[in-house]
Amino acid sequence: MKNEYTVTWELYRSWFTENMFRGIYLAMMLMWLALGIVLLVLAFLVSSVIYKILCVFMCLFCIYRGLFRNYVLVHTQYRHLAKMYGGENWMRTVELSDNCITLSEGNNSAEFSYSDIADISEKDNKVWLKTKKRTVIRLYKDAFVSGSWEECRALLEEKRAS
Numbered sequence: 128m129k130n131e132y133t134v135t136w137e138l139y140r141s142w143f144t145e146n147m148f149r150g151i152y153l154a155m156m157l158m159w160l161a162l163g164i165v166l167l168v169l170a171f172l173v174s175s176v177i178y179k180i181l182c183v184f185m186c187l188f189c190i191y192r193g194l195f196r197n198y199v200l201v202h203t204q205y206r207h208l209a210k211m212y213g214g215e216n217w218m219r220t221v222e223l224s225d226n227c228i229t230l231s232e233g234n235n236s237a238e239f240s241y242s243d244i245a246d247i248s249e250k251d252n253k254v255w256l257k258t259k260k261r262t263v264i265r266l267y268k269d270a271f272v273s274g275s276w277e278e279c280r281a282l283l284e285e286k287r288a289s
Contacts, residue, residue: 128274
């Protein structure tokens with residue numbers, strides 16, 4: 128079975144937004160924003176003009192770190208990958224064979240054993256294969272070139288059980 132789709136900036140950004148409001152990303156964002164609020168309050172409480180300016184600049188830095196820095200990093204990462212794969216958009220292929228799962232992008236490929244799959248989640252058209260090493264393999268139900276999601280799910284359950 129083969130799942131093949133084009134990675135675009137919109138798709139790559141959606142992966143980032145999907146994770147931004149979970150786990151450590153959410154905790155760090157809230158921490159930076161809380162620190163920014165504390166600094167803003169402190170700017171109003173201190174009497175020295177230099178300390179007020181310093182608190183405001185630090186508050187702006189906290190807002191940048193909490194809301195915008197990850198977006199900038201993801202955009203930089205996407206540009207780097209696009210340059211490496213030779214174009215703005217590139218094909219990602221996930222092939223499920225009898226022995227392993229192979230993820231291919233450009234000249235790069237990675238193999239995963241079926242025993243590496245820790246969890247399978249699905250929502251609407253998306254499927255996430257989460258590995259024990261915390262890697263996520265994304266599949267899209269409508270992107271199967273050969274086979275279907277139902278056949279793929281049956282194969283995954285069979286291989287994980289054995």
